[in-house]
Amino acid sequence: MLANGTTYIGQIARNDEKDFYTFTLTESGCVNFKSTFENMSSVYWSLYDETGNELVRRNPYWNETTKNTIVDEDLYLTIGTYYISFSAASGCYGIYDF
Numbered sequence: 001m002l003a004n005g006t007t008y009i010g011q012i013a014r015n016d017e018k019d020f021y022t023f024t025l026t027e028s029g030c031v032n033f034k035s036t037f038e039n040m041s042s043v044y045w046s047l048y049d050e051t052g053n054e055l056v057r058r059n060p061y062w063n064e065t066t067k068n069t070i071v072d073e074d075l076y077l078t079i080g081t082y083y084i085s086f087s088a089a090s091g092c093y094g095i096y097d098f
Contacts, residue, residue, distance in 0.1 A: 007097055007098070008021070008097065008098055009095065009096070009097045010086065010095070010096050010097075010098075011093075011094070011095050011096070012040065012043070012086060012087065012088045012092070012093050012094060012096065013093050014093060017087055017088045018085055018086070018087040018088075019085065019086045019087075020083055020084070020085045021083070021084050021085075022081060022082065022083050022084075023081070023082055023084070024080070024081045024082070025077055025078070025079055025080060025081075025082070026079060027079060028076075028077065028078045028079055029076070029077070030074050030075070030076050030077075031074070031075045031076075031077055032072070032073070032074050032075075033071060033072075033073050033074075033075055033084075033098065034071060034072050034073075034098060035070070035071040035086075035096055035097065035098035036068050036069070036070055036071075036096060036097055036098075037060075037068060037069040037070075037071075037086075037094060037095075037096040038067075038068055038094050038095050038096065039067050039068070039094045040062075040068075040069055040088070040092045040093070040094040040096070041062040041069070041090075041092055042059065042062065042069075042088075042089035042090045042092045043059070043060070043069055043086065043087065043088060043089055043092060043096075044057065044058065044059050044085075044086070044087045044089055045057075045058055045060070045071065045084065045085065045086050045087075046058075046084070046085045046087075047075065047082060047083070047084050048082065048083040048084075048085070049080060049081075049082060049083075050080055050081040050082070050083075052083075055082075056075065058071070058073075059089065071098075084098075086098075
């Protein structure tokens with residue numbers, strides 16, 4: 001279970017191409033999602049509701065200068081449990097934080 005204000009570190013590898021995390025909101029509101037994918041030029045992140053419906057799917061822009069993919073997005077969500085996933089695209093592997 002994710003905790004507000006905590007930084008998590010993960011890795012996408014050849015034998016682990018998709019990671020899932022869960023969080024629960026006890027009140028509706030804005031959730032700011034920030035993430036950095038180091039040296040990963042093509043990644044996806046998705047947000048699912050508690051029944052497994054995909055609500056958001058993004059393939060964020062890769063910064064050629066920093067060699068990182070950066071996400072900084074506000075999500076307006078209602079009370080409930082959500083799942084977030086990170087996955088590799090086109091054989092891109094590396095470390096991320098969020």
